[in-house]
Amino acid sequence: MTYFASKRIAGRHFLQIPGPTNVPDRILRAIDNPVMDHRSLDFGKLGAQVLEKLPAVFKTALPVVIYPASGTGAWEAALVNTLSPGDTVLMTRTGQFAELWHQMAERLQLVCEFVDTDWRRGADAAEIGAILAADKAGRIKAVCVVHNETSTGCVTHVDQVRRAIDAAGHGALLLVDAISSLGSIDYRHDEWGVDVTVAGSQKGMMLPPGLSFNAISAKALKAYQTAKLPRAYFDWQQMLGINKTGYFPYTPAINLLYGLDTGLDMMAEEGLDNIFARHDRHAEACRRASRAWGLELNCAEPRDYSSALTAIRVPEGHSANALRALIAERFNMSLGTGLGRLTDIVFRIGHLGDLGDLQVIGTLGGVEMGLRAAGIPHKPGGAQAAIDFLSGNA
Numbered sequence: 361m362t363y364f365a366s367k368r369i370a371g372r373h374f375l376q377i378p379g380p381t382n383v384p385d386r387i388l389r390a391i392d393n394p395v396m397d398h399r400s401l402d403f404g405k406l407g408a409q410v411l412e413k414l415p416a417v418f419k420t421a422l423p424v425v426i427y428p429a430s431g432t433g434a435w436e437a438a439l440v441n442t443l444s445p446g447d448t449v450l451m452t453r454t455g456q457f458a459e460l461w462h463q464m465a466e467r468l469q470l471v472c473e474f475v476d477t478d479w480r481r482g483a484d485a486a487e488i489g490a491i492l493a494a495d496k497a498g499r500i501k502a503v504c505v506v507h508n509e510t511s512t513g514c515v516t517h518v519d520q521v522r523r524a525i526d527a528a529g530h531g532a533l534l535l536v537d538a539i540s541s542l543g544s545i546d547y548r549h550d551e552w553g554v555d556v557t558v559a560g561s562q563k564g565m566m567l568p569p570g571l572s573f574n575a576i577s578a579k580a581l582k583a584y585q586t587a588k589l590p591r592a593y594f595d596w597q598q599m600l601g602i603n604k605t606g607y608f609p610y611t612p613a614i615n616l617l618y619g620l621d622t623g624l625d626m627m628a629e630e631g632l633d634n635i636f637a638r639h640d641r642h643a644e645a646c647r648r649a650s651r652a653w654g655l656e657l658n659c660a661e662p663r664d665y666s667s668a669l670t671a672i673r674v675p676e677g678h679s680a681n682a683l684r685a686l687i688a689e690r691f692n693m694s695l696g697t698g699l700g701r702l703t704d705i706v707f708r709i710g711h712l713g714d715l716g717d718l719q720v721i722g723t724l725g726g727v728e729m730g731l732r733a734a735g736i737p738h739k740p741g742g743a744q745a746a747i748d749f750l751s752g753n754a
């Protein structure tokens with residue numbers, strides 16, 4: 361199973377958490393190439409190739425910056441490159457990741473205002489629009505939303521947020537966390553007028569953790585010119601400058617870039633639309649399974665259902681963590697834990713990244729066996745409902 365497994369369990373581990381996700385063997389083999397000189401001619405070719413292919417995934421025509429950092433680093437980059445101390449930002453509190461981004465903003469001495477939810481739906485674009493319309497003085501400098509809230513299994517509709525900002529005639533920047541949606545759920549940086557998109561390598565992009573991204577609009581680059589938050593390592597300018605030649609200002613995560621190069625090829629081979637349709641189908645299969653079990657989806661708003669993961673609530677008086685622990689021990693599968701206020705209330709099935717129908721069925725079979733073994737009240741037949749759906753629509 362894992363590197364630190366205390367006992368051997370035969371068969372492949374099912375890593376069904378919503379990131380990090382299963383890394384395809386083809387990408388692992390690419391990563392397993394010798395480290396090269398990052399100032400060599402060959403590296404310049406690799407760097408240029410990756411930087412040229414990457415923007416298509418964000419649906420942007422402008423360059424995308426790559427950091428050797430987890431997604432959290434790219435969150436910080438988005439804020440420090442565009443804002444100044446004391447600036448007001450409108451944050452949505454849709455779940456644990458939105459909460460953590462807001463905590464970072466406060467540590468950076470930004471003043472936060474909030475749009476709250478019950479963590480069972482996406483943020484309401486109309487509410488964002490109303491707050492902006494009331495901000496006649498233009499105090500709010502940025503709106504920060506999490507596209508796919510990985511802790512709740514709910515999406516916020518970024519296109520609607522864009523329209524709400526425009527309808528309010530407000531000049532705020534739009535900063536979007538697409539860490540767990542990029543490469544899984546349709547995302548359009550340019551068309552939706554996003555100013556900074558924050559993304560990471562270990563979710564829909566099928567890579568190990570360790571890389572993160574900023575897609576940057578022309579308006580965000582303009583804001584960069586006057587932004588006064590201290591920035592050093594994450595400064596866009598030196599990165600964008602040297603990236604033009606295919607190189608990086610400091611040692612890049614060379615082997616992860618081999619993996620990214622291969623992953624981008626794989627995504628192009630499958631086609632983004634096919635990738636999104638695959639995620640939609642797998643999400644629908646998981647929701648059908650959940651309904652057949654008689655378990656409640658955490659996402660209470662069907663139009664906000666996530667195609668990247670499904671968060672399922674266990675009946676009151678039962679422990680989602682005990683279920684997860686049992687499934688890990690008995691069936692060699694990792695499911696996502698409940699985070700923040702959803703701790704022990706939900707378990708999350710990650711179905712993003714490199715996943716086929718049989719892996720989804722295996723995952724749901726494991727959940728169903730776990731529900732039975734853990735004594736969680738449910739009706740049998742969830743995995744069967746998914747089989748019916750996936751075979752009928754295959």
Ligand SMILES: *Cc1c(COP(=O)(O)O)cnc(C)c1O
Nearest residue numbers: 430431432457508510539540560
């Ligand atoms: C995973 C995740 C993060 C955190 O990224 P790290 O790579 O762990 O730093 C932030 N936001 C969302 C929506 C995520 O899914």
